[in-house]
Amino acid sequence: MRTFYAGGSVLWGVVAASAGWDDPGSRQMWVSVVLLVVFAALLSMTSLWLLRQQAARSGEPVHHAAPRRTAWRRHASA
Numbered sequence: 001m002r003t004f005y006a007g008g009s010v011l012w013g014v015v016a017a018s019a020g021w022d023d024p025g026s027r028q029m030w031v032s033v034v035l036l037v038v039f040a041a042l043l044s045m046t047s048l049w050l051l052r053q054q055a056a057r058s059g060e061p062v063h064h065a066a067p068r069r070t071a072w073r074r075h076a077s078a
Contacts, residue, residue: 002047005039005043009036009043
């Protein structure tokens with residue numbers, strides 16, 4: 001997803017620069033700037049989320065299995 005958001009940010013940055021160069025202050029330029037901001041925000045949120053996920057995983061290993069000791073079993077006496 002980061003590659004997609006980075007590509008969108010680059011694309012809309014180029015389009016916004018081109019539209020701003022040809023017709024500064026036009027509607028096309030402002031729409032391109034808004035889409036650039038949206039893709040940049042999505043890229044930064046995704047990167048931050050992945051960074052937090054990696055930080056959470058780098059601690060001690062988590063044990064999800066049951067303990068290895070056998071449980072006491074009670075049998076009815078005959």
